[in-house]
Amino acid sequence: MKTRDQEYREMFMAEALEYYDSMSRHLSELERNPNAGPALNELFRLMHNLKANARAMGFNDLGEVAHHLETLFGLIRDQERTFSGSLIRVVFAGVDALGNMIRAVGANQPLPDATALLENLDRLVRGEEPILDETEAAETEEESNKKMELSDLVYIQVKKLDNLLNLVGELVIDRDRIMTLAQELDNPALLATAQHLFRISDDLQYSVMDARLVGVGVLLNKFPRVVRDVASAEDKEVELTLSGQDVQIDRNILQIITDALLHLVRNAVSHGLETKEQRAKAGKPPVGRLTLSALTERDDVLIQVGDDGRGIDTESVRRKAVERGLTTASAAAGLSEQAVWAFLFEPGFSMAQQVTDISGRGVGLDVVKLALDSLGGQLRVESQLGVGTTFTLVLPTSIAVKGALLVEVEERPYAVPLLHTDTVLSLHPGQISVVGGVMVTHFQEQSVPLVPLRQLLYDEGDGPLPLATRDDIVGPQQVLVVNYNNRRLGLVVDRFIRQQNIVIKPLSKPLDTIDLFGGVTLLGSGQVCLVLDVPALTRLFLNKRP
């Protein structure tokens, strides 16, 4: 688990080793030219920084040696001492000691004793002669020759990693093309090389993705402070529990969901959790519990915000959805809890101020949903009136490479991200009924509407979809069940091609305004394949259903 303390420690180490290397460099410069002003200034600055950083980390002995050396270099700079004679020996011993201490910190070992060195540095500062032990001095010198180390940590701009990931994306596409060509040409030597290339580029792709991963903790650890502030503003007592800080996720994904998570946490404290009085009345302990946890599920990362507050009043949401004309009263009555809660994510659902009756849950939830949609993620809700609410963000671990199912319609391939697919079904006409002009099937005790993908993609105009009749259903139907915002929809396709990892490229202008497509990918055959945007398809179906 990578806590903030550990991050500070790694940062301290990386910088301390860098300082140490610079010190050694400037010392040699000073040995050649004892009056080199810039080198003296730098040594003074490096000692000063190392002292401050070491003290902040609690490595006081290290700070003490650096402090003494800083003072000494200050005196040399101000020409009260000269860099000569026994002073040189002690200064070198001092910098060596710093190196050993820094390495000891890195290895989690106790810091070596520096009493004798500090004593000598004190003497030099006072203008006295140091007490030198000949054998010891010789030994240190020899040791310092052996230990030449570079920092194990490199800091890199995210922009550079983005570029690397894009290049790998291009490479993977070419690799797939070469693979296909090799199979078509049926040349064993080419095929063997292509397979080798396949493995290497696979490793490369995962290594690059791995380099971009950070612990979710870097974000979660910011929340105790947020919770404390919101709670004190609302006069509530909240106990926050964090878990799963070590779960790894792409740094840019974490960046994109920062605001969404902040929003959910603030909402949970100010609206989800009741006031102390309300909690007492409900027989709950006065301190509200809030959990913020991260876990991995298959290839996804789940981040959950859970409270033990008042829960969502489903009936209020149901009434409100009807009031706002999002659904009819009769349709609303038949909706499951999950389907009702999905209204909370509708844009502007709680723009009106009377949100308190639905626990204020609607405020800006559509923004959270939008952030997740842009990542191809999902937002789930679990709530029980009077017991609490948990929001779950389902996120991909990495950007850009996604699992997808390839389907074919009218001899063209389309890719559907696996994140939004529930299952594939092959249905006999008998398993399909027609209700009000819409095909419906039963799946896992739910009725799922079916629509030919062809109609959603190729029918022009804003008019409703044509009414389905029994006569349209000839032979087995290949159905891909997709899921968006707890709504299931069955897409009827001509055939399933295969499942594969795809690299999604954004559509370029002027095509980027077509929201049915989340992007484009190139298949190994060189064929261009559009990536379907399931949220947009679902919305289109709801708007055009007869």
Next chain:
Amino acid sequence: MNKRILIVDDSFYMRTMLKNMLTDAGYEVVGEAANGAQALEMATATTPDLITLDVILPDNTGLDVLKSLRQSQPSAKVVMCSAVGQEVIVNEAIENGALAYIVKPFSEEKVLEIVGAALKSDSPEQAA
């Protein structure tokens, strides 16, 4: 509106620690400069409400940077940041318009207290 802060320190570790403390407390850190030239450039570009300024910088002394900042960004409040041993410079900085100083190693409480007080106080040109 969150108060906007520019951090000037040549140590990455120190900048990160300061940034975390300030961001956690709800301030917006608009930039991090590692030397005097960057500090002046970023101060002009971001016009922060407050600047934390390290006393010792690689290219320039904090004092010189402070003097330039007083010219180019008179409305920005400046808090000096220094480890012990630099009291002479710090005092000179206060005389030159810095509002307060933070002594390294610092605690989160101390930093927030000093920064909060500096932001509340009259800007130096009004005080003068």
